[in-house]
Structures are given as structure tokens and as C-alpha cells.
Amino acid sequence: MRKVSLSVLLLLLLSFTLAACGGGGDEEAAESGGETSSVGDAANGERLFNESIIGAASAPGCITCHSLEPGVVIVGPSQSDVGTRAETAIEGMSAEDYLRQSIVEPNAHIADGYTADVMYQNFGEELTNSQINDLVAFMLTLK
Numbered sequence: 001m002r003k004v005s006l007s008v009l010l011l012l013l014l015s016f017t018l019a020a021c022g023g024g025g026d027e028e029a030a031e032s033g034g035e036t037s038s039v040g041d042a043a044n045g046e047r048l049f050n051e052s053i054i055g056a057a058s059a060p061g062c063i064t065c066h067s068l069e070p071g072v073v074i075v076g077p078s079q080s081d082v083g084t085r086a087e088t089a090i091e092g093m094s095a096e097d098y099l100r101q102s103i104v105e106p107n108a109h110i111a112d113g114y115t116a117d118v119m120y121q122n123f124g125e126e127l128t129n130s131q132i133n134d135l136v137a138f139m140l141t142l143k
């Protein structure tokens with residue numbers, strides 16, 4: 001008799017544990033299903049873009065060369081609409097890929113009217129992946 005009630009208790013415990021795990025899994029699925037951007041955190045990207053010094057080697061920040069005002073050229077092109085321009089900049093390349101490549105490999109494509117080697121070249125080594133993802137997410141919103 002005692003043996004039976006013990007196994008019932010164990011079964012009960014087991015089913016509670018399974019139910020708890022199942023519940024947690026559902027919650028996670030619901031959370032990730034609600035996300036809209038897969039790229040990065042645009043709000044953090046905006047903060048990074050506006051820093052005057054950025055990255056492991058204290059390089060000049062994006063905003064020191066790129067204005068966010070339409071038509072204002074500091075050193076590089078205004079980024080006020082770069083999210084739109086990036087969509088058609090390179091045929092067959094997504095806006096996201098174009099922006100990422102422009103940061104980590106600036107000489108891969110030179111924007112019309114500008115020269116190579118002017119944009120800071122080492123962001124690919126000096127920024128973390130997540131910083132680059134956040135910057136890309138921010139720039140995709142610039143339309």
C-alpha cells in the first residue's frame with residue numbers, strides 16, 4: 001500500500017515538472033514570435049552613431065563624419081536617408097548587407113562623389129558584432 005502511494009506521488013511530481021517546463025517553452029516561443037527586427041537594437045545603434053568616439057581604439061565616431069540632416073556633408077554622405085538608399089545601392093544586395101559591408105569593409109563600394117580610404121577603415125576589428133548589428137538596425141530606420 002505504502003509502495004503504491006509513493007509511486008503515485010512520484011508520478012504527480014513528474015507531471016508537475018513536465019507541465020512547468022512545457023509552460024516555460026511556450027512563453028519563450030511567444031516572445032520571439034513577437035519580434036519584428038532580426039538585426040539589432042536600433043535605439044542602441046542610434047546612441048552609438050551619435051558618439052564622438054567609438055570602439056576599442058577610440059576611433060572618431062560616425063557622427064563626426066556623417067550628418068543625420070538631409071543634404072549636409074561633413075566628410076561622408078549625409079545618412080538622413082541611408083536606409084532608403086541602401087535598398088538600391090548595389091543590385092542584388094540587401095540593404096542590411098550593404099550597410100554592414102559599408103562599416104566593416106568601407107572600400108568595397110565607394111559612394112558616388114567620394115574617395116576611397118577616407119572613411120575610417122578598422123571598424124570591423126574594433127567594434128563588436130552586436131555594436132555593428134545595432135548600428136545597422138538604426139541605419140535601416142533612416143528613411
Ligand code: HEC
Binds near residue numbers: 054063064078
Ligand atoms: C573619418 C570619417 C568617417 C567616419 C568616422 C565614418 N565614416 Fe562612413 N563614410 C565616410 C566617407 C568619406 C564615406 C564615402 C566613401 C565610401 O563610400 O567609403 C562613407 C561611407 C559610409 C557608408 C556608405 C555610403 C552611403 O551613405 O551609402 C556608410 C553606411 C557609412 N559610411 C557608415 C558609417 C558608420 C556607421 C560609421 C561609424 C561606425 C562611419 N560611417 C564612420 C567617412 C566616415
